[in-house]
Amino acid sequence: MSTLDLEQNNSPLTVAKFGGTSVADFQAMLRCAHIIKKDTSNRLVVVSASAGVTNYLVRLSQENISIQEQKDIIANIRTIQLNITQHLAADVEQALNSEIEVLLEQLSSHALIQSQQYSVKQVDAILSFGEQFSSRVFAQVLQSIDVNGAYFNVQQVMKTNSLYGKAVVDIEQLSKACTAFLAPKLSQQVIVTQGFIGQDGLGETTTLGRGGSDYSAALLAEALNASDLAIWTDVVGIFTTDPRITEQARAIKEISFGEAAEMATFGAKILHPATLIPAMRHNIPVFVGSSKEPEKGGTQIKQSVASNPTYRSIALRREQTLVTVKSPAMLHASGFLAKVFGILAKHELSVDLITTSEISVALTFDNPSGSTQALLTSTVVQELEQLCEVTVEHGLSLVAVIGNGLDCAKGIGQSIFQAINDINIRLICHGASANNLCFLVSEKDANHVVEKLHSELFV
Ligand code: ADP
Ligand code: ASP
Ligand code: MG
DSSP, rough: OOOOGGGGGSOEEEEEOOOOGGSSSHHHHHHHHHHHHHHHTTEEEOOOTTTHHHHHHHHSSSSSSOOOHHHHHHHHHHHHHHHHHHTTHHHHHHHHHHHHHHHHHHHHHOOTTTTTOOOHHHHHHHHTTTHHHHHHHHHHHHHHTTTTTEEGGGGGTTTBBSTTOOOOOOHHHHHIIIIIIHHHHHSSEEEEEEEEEEEESSOOOEETTTTHHHHHHHHHHHTTTOOOEEEESSSSSSSSOOOOTOTTBOOSSEEEEEHHHHHTTOOOOOTTTTTTHHHHHTOOEEEEEEESSSGEEEEESSSOOOOOOSEEEEEEEEEEEEEEEEEEEGOOOSHHHHHHHHHHHHHOOOOOEEOOOEEEEEEEEEEGGHHHHHHHHHHHHEEEHHTTTTEEEEEEEEEEEESTTTTTTHHHHHHHHOOOOSSSSEEEOSSSSSSEEEEEEGGGGGGHHHHHHHHHHHH
């Protein structure tokens, strides 16, 4: 078995993150293990749950689920794990399967309670299991190809507040704990740990939000002063738009932190929106590539790049809600907007885009799986209605054109809107940022808009 040389302590450290499809089954895990083996700077591995497992766990934590469906889900999760472990040596398989059964028991004790409405704390405990399985299994897959892989519980270092479902990481504590508990191990072994999960001050499990493993990996890279972060996924890098929307999308070789961060913020699922914040803080270059086709290379994200084109990419964020507040009292009056935002802040609703006219203001909210909708239809709307007329529209998508100098380049509006002049556009934001121009369209038009715009701007 090859043990990493102790002298590598000061050698380059790459944090490698593998997403759900990359660790979906044994073959996929094996490909990732070979990626790790090929480059000895890969000394910390952050894994997501195997594809589909977190979605199963989300279903498990919902209220309207029968005990039978819960049992079926737990059986399906067991099958996903055992289909991987069966490819390992018999003794390893047996030991790992025992650990998996212990975890499944714990999961069942959290989940198998009929018609219970789970607290956000219980939901996080349930959602955390996917990464707990995959990290244990992946460490053994590494061992199977003679890489000295070892499991590490990220909760020892990833300390967060108690905002279950979107916990905020204590960066200072993370840095201290990494120096104390994690860094010393990296000189001897390839450490495999969990993305997405953390632990609050009460010792309870927290999660960082869906897709949060990218962010976990970036935070760990920052805390460990890593030389690189590699995000291994199911596409050969960052594309000019989501390749699932148009076959004409093409991979980008090099992109700046700022541009990639805009893409992530405006919905490009390839990176969790917060991923690049730690990387930018510590100037850690980020690579994005496909674990299926590592030989094809990928995208390098770094501080500055050779070219800064006007148009870099198009991002799409679905499930947007538009709220229009209207009141003649706004005309030449002061303090109206402060009251509106006061109400929104009280309910912890975060506004994305804003446009205003003399007596009305339009605001957009990200509304994944109806969460904002629930709030806006009840208390918040009633409170806003004390001040003004309120209209709420759902079923919208936000299209963002990302690039450089978009606030001052000539002809931008014409190129973009001429291409989609058959579409009803609900709101346009331009001028606040040099790096994006964005607008809302109906959900049903969204793919068509991206396709048409892409062929106008990139082909
Ligand atoms: P992982 O499980 O590895 O984290 P995700 O499914 O979260 O992977 O992200 C990868 C997916 O992101 C791709 O399969 C692709 O459909 C989608 N995606 C959205 N926008 C882009 C883009 N601009 N470039 C590449 N992929 C994108
Ligand atoms: N497993 C989590 C999710 O599916 C986190 C991640 O994959 O990044 O959202
Ligand atoms: Mg992801």
